[in-house]
Amino acid sequence: MTFYEAALAVAVAAGINLALIAYLVVRRLVMRPTPVMMEARSEEYASLLDVIAVSDEPASDEDVRALSGARRWERDLLTRLVTERVLLVTGDARSRLVDVLDRTGVVDERIKELEHPSVWKRRLAADALGRSYSERAISPLTLALRDTDPDVRSIAAKALGRFEVVSAIPYIVSLIRDLSEDLCAGIADTVIWFGVDAVGPLLAEIRRSEEDSDGERVRYWCATCVANIGSPSDADGDVVAAEALKPLLADPSDRVRRVAALALGNVGTARDAEALMPLLSDSERRVRCEAALALGRLRDPGTTEALLELFKEPDFDVSTAAGDALAEFGETGLELMRGYLRSVGRLQGAPATTEVGA
Amino acid sequence: MAKREFLSEVRSVLVVDRDDVTRRMLSERFASSEVEVSVALSADEALVLLAGRALEDRPFDVVVSEVSLLGSNGYELVGRVRTHEDPRVSRVPVVFLSSRKRPEDVVAGFRAGGDDFVAKPWDFSELEARIGALVRRMSDDEGGAR
Numbered sequence: 001m002t003f004y005e006a007a008l009a010v011a012v013a014a015g016i017n018l019a020l021i022a023y024l025v026v027r028r029l030v031m032r033p034t035p036v037m038m039e040a041r042s043e044e045y046a047s048l049l050d051v052i053a054v055s056d057e058p059a060s061d062e063d064v065r066a067l068s069g070a071r072r073w074e075r076d077l078l079t080r081l082v083t084e085r086v087l088l089v090t091g092d093a094r095s096r097l098v099d100v101l102d103r104t105g106v107v108d109e110r111i112k113e114l115e116h117p118s119v120w121k122r123r124l125a126a127d128a129l130g131r132s133y134s135e136r137a138i139s140p141l142t143l144a145l146r147d148t149d150p151d152v153r154s155i156a157a158k159a160l161g162r163f164e165v166v167s168a169i170p171y172i173v174s175l176i177r178d179l180s181e182d183l184c185a186g187i188a189d190t191v192i193w194f195g196v197d198a199v200g201p202l203l204a205e206i207r208r209s210e211e212d213s214d215g216e217r218v219r220y221w222c223a224t225c226v227a228n229i230g231s232p233s234d235a236d237g238d239v240v241a242a243e244a245l246k247p248l249l250a251d252p253s254d255r256v257r258r259v260a261a262l263a264l265g266n267v268g269t270a271r272d273a274e275a276l277m278p279l280l281s282d283s284e285r286r287v288r289c290e291a292a293l294a295l296g297r298l299r300d301p302g303t304t305e306a307l308l309e310l311f312k313e314p315d316f317d318v319s320t321a322a323g324d325a326l327a328e329f330g331e332t333g334l335e336l337m338r339g340y341l342r343s344v345g346r347l348q349g350a351p352a353t354t355e356v357g358a
Numbered sequence: 359m360a361k362r363e364f365l366s367e368v369r370s371v372l373v374v375d376r377d378d379v380t381r382r383m384l385s386e387r388f389a390s391s392e393v394e395v396s397v398a399l400s401a402d403e404a405l406v407l408l409a410g411r412a413l414e415d416r417p418f419d420v421v422v423s424e425v426s427l428l429g430s431n432g433y434e435l436v437g438r439v440r441t442h443e444d445p446r447v448s449r450v451p452v453v454f455l456s457s458r459k460r461p462e463d464v465v466a467g468f469r470a471g472g473d474d475f476v477a478k479p480w481d482f483s484e485l486e487a488r489i490g491a492l493v494r495r496m497s498d499d500e501g502g503a504r
Contacts, residue, residue: 046379050383051390053386054386054482055390085379087479088379088380088383088478088479088480089383089481091482091484092482092483093482
């Protein structure tokens with residue numbers, strides 16, 4: 001190698017290094033903000049958003065331009081600042097903030113990202129759209145309930161829960177079929193948030209799962225939702241819900257039987273008590289406990305003798321649950337327990353009004 | 359900007375909240391309606407401001423306080439306000455503006471001596487209507503007492 005060739009090689013290597021350093025510096029300055037830049041922009045955006053939120057007028061075009069950052073981090077910052085404020089206020093102030101996010105193009109950008117090949121981008125987009133509170137996000141989020149990625153589906157469901165989109169409930173409930181157990185818990189939270197509007201779709205899903213050999217998870221989570229939501233809005237709804245839950249009381253899965261008993265105790269009436277009676281002798285102690293407590297809530301006088309038998313069980317939790325259930329019947333239930341305790345010498349000369357507790 | 363309808367008789371407000379965004383938004387709203395705003399993050403800080411303004415003989419017209427505060431809570435703040443020796447402090451109306459909104463939280467607020475309770479997220483018009491009504495009632499009472 002000649003001297004000139006060596007000098008040229010050194011010069012080329014130095015040039016490449018310099019270009020790389022320049023690229024990193026530019027990237028640092030343009031793509032990734034310094035803390036100072038971030039803080040300054042955050043203050044600028046926050047001040048403007050506060051003025052817009054408390055104003056009596058929608059944001060001006062000039063304000064929207066000032067908030068339309070060209071860089072990705074600026075748009076992420078704007079989304080975060082708007083979300084912080086949207087969660088605090090309602091009415092016109094919330095509408096004005098959501099309008100800003102719409103007009104700066106952030107919502108459109110996130111909607112496009114719901115179709116991005118990257119799963120991560122789609123998950124982030126679904127989450128951001130849920131926090132945007134923009135009604136334009138509802139339709140794309142409903143489509144995202146059928147995304148190939150279970151996390152995207154789950155995040156979209158939670159996002160729609162924030163919007164309280166009742167028409168999306170059947171889709172959200174149906175997600176329980178194909179999501180893993182940990183994601184089902186999140187879906188259940190979302191469904192419970194909808195309240196009585198979700199009871200119909202939940203019961204339909206329970207009925208559908210009876211034909212499905214792998215429907216245990218669906219029955220468990222749907223019954224859990226019904227138990228937490230409680231009574232449907234009218235008497236007819238009560239009957240429909242109770243009848244749909246009764247087959248689950250004989251389910252092979254003990255957790256389904258347990259949660260079905262809990263749900264029936266919450267939505268049923270005294271006429272549904274009969275269906276719970278076989279569970280008082282269930283092989284699983286937690287099922288017996290839940291059935292006893294449900295009977296206490298239904299308060300059918302015909303069940304007190306059976307509850308008293310359960311009260312005599314040596315298992316402390318089962319006996320306590322039966323005692324709590326009997327206490328729901330008032331003086332009748334208390335007197336039954338007192339009579340038994342006196343007969344076994346565990347209560348002597350107690351006055352008639354003494355509470356029989358643990 | 360002119361005074362908003364319900365704030366016509368409100369001259370000064372003390373906002374007590376540990377959340378920066380809440381303090382900022384309330385300050386901006388009140389200031390845009392020509393209401394003087396002071397902010398505090400804790401009960402101690404709020405009491406110093408309340409006592410200081412009373413000594414200057416220009417007490418706050420109303421206190422807007424979150425229930426959860428730094429190092430203490432809004433119930434404790436109201437308790438200390440109501441038992442303050444200076445009547446210009448002890449008589450100031452207190453409106454809770456809180457994300458704790460279960461019935462027991464609301465009842466605890468009134469039991470502690472609060473005058474009203476607004477849940478977060480709030481609507482500015484409703485908050486102002488409640489504050490305006492409280493301040494008007496207080497000034498009517500004072501007028502009647504004279």
